[in-house]
Amino acid sequence: MNQIVLAVIAYAVQRDIDAAKLCQLAGINLTALKKTDAPPVTQQQLDALWLHGTQLSGDPLFGLHFAASVQPAALGVVGQIVQTSATVGEALTHAVALARQLTEQCRMEIARNSKNFTVRFMPATGDVNAPTAAFRTLVELFMVITIHEVSGLMLAKIAPLTVRLPYNVPDVAAYEQIFRCRPTKRAGEYALVFDAHYWDEPILTANYELQTMLLKKVAAMTQQEPAKTVNNLQTRVYNYLLANSYLGIISLEEMAANFNLSPRSLQRKLKEEGVKYQEIADAVRKSLALYYISSGSYQLKDISYMLGYNELSAFTRAFRRWTGSSPLQYQSL
Known part of the structure; x- marks a missing residue:
């Protein structure tokens, strides 16, 4: 249960909620919670966490x-x-x-x-x-x-x-x-x-390896791209897409819901910052594609699925638009 609570707090931070304030309202000691031998969160604390997360997010x-x-x-x-x-x-x-x-x-x-x-x-x-x-x-x-x-x-x-x-x-x-x-x-x-x-479909174990690699990539990019710490909407959307890009990039409608906005309002706010949602999504896809291909460990078809493309040909066209070369050509460099 403590793992779920930590994940909820991390999500709340993505929603611009102050973690210290949320934990204080829920009666949770965040420092103690991070320890491996932390006592389990009580039912009362969990109820308060959801309640105040809802109130502070306005969602x-x-x-x-x-x-x-x-x-x-x-x-x-x-x-x-x-x-x-x-x-x-x-x-x-x-x-x-x-x-x-x-x-x-x-x-x-x-x-x-x-x-x-x-x-x-x-x-x-x-x-x-x-x-x-x-x-x-x-x-x-x-x-x-x-x-x-x-x-x-x-x-x-x-x-x-x-x-x-x-x-x-x-x-x-x-x-x-x-x-x-x-x-x-x-x-x-x-x-x-x-x-x-x-029920009897074989599972693709490489998917877990890709997800593990993605989590490492997210941590690395947080350290390597200080410009992405700017707290405007397009940066928050970029960081959210990057951190949650497991199984592809979510749609404009899903992103708007996560920010408690209508799709039209999200589009308008991004336009005011001079960018479109699709441009941000493509920037995340490009970054992850270059990282996955450079690792040399995964097949292109798996990478294309992870980035939300149903066909390898669609991924190839997008990659060529981003870089001027095909994924195969990039691999051989």
């Missing part, structure tokens, strides 16, 4: 937007899952067992038939139909992470067949965008339903 969907942006590797379980799994089904089965490393408040189970498989999320105690705000946010977090990781294991954007929640969501369009499927209300159930053919 009623603060928790959901955090779920959409979180890097599962930062929670410390993805590597264990990948290293012990050959297929998506095995990875999910291991994830069920490892979930308790993150929290004791929620447990998972999987049910299968010939047409689909269902991943259910249940409270360890309490009524699933009357969840606290903190538990509701926690389960939504695990559900979004599951969707992203099924995609990440296959390097493809996978959407569930069905998303079930025991309540009516406050913003259907926002939930549909993040869950990749319009949620339906069903009493007593938090569940994701996927097509059965994904």
Whole structure:
């Protein structure tokens, strides 16, 4: 649970929330929390963290937007899952067992038939139909992470067949965008339903290595590019895209939601700074592409998928536009 709390605080900082103020309001000692032997955060502190994060950001969907942006590797379980799994089904089965490393408040189970498989999320105690705000946010977090990781294991954007929640969501369009499927209300159930053919799909273990390399790249770029510490909107968007570019670059609509703006308002504010969202996204893609290719360790098709291109040809055209040469030509330099 402490890993989740640290990730929430890091996300809050990206949203221009003062970490010290947030921790003070939530009754959390940040210095102590960073220690490996730190005592677990209490339920009261977690409830306060979500509450004050929502208030300080001015975003009623603060928790959901955090779920959409979180890097599962930062929670410390993805590597264990990948290293012990050959297929998506095995990875999910291991994830069920490892979930308790993150929290004791929620447990998972999987049910299968010939047409689909269902991943259910249940409270360890309490009524699933009357969840606290903190538990509701926690389960939504695990559900979004599951969707992203099924995609990440296959390097493809996978959407569930069905998303079930025991309540009516406050913003259907926002939930549909993040869950990749319009949620339906069903009493007593938090569940994701996927097509059965994904179960036996082999996972691409290189994806975890790419993600690890990306996290190192983010840290390196923070040190190497002091100009990027300027606190204007385009810099914040650039840094957000870079830090959350696992499985591609998010859309303008998703970025606007994470900054609690409408897409039109985000475009207008960026225009006032003399830049377009697509230009910032391309700058991040170019930076990551050059880094990945220079490493010499990964196939071009994997790099193109990581940067959000469905076809290698599309990545090649973009790379030629950025550099004047093809990825293959750049590799041979």
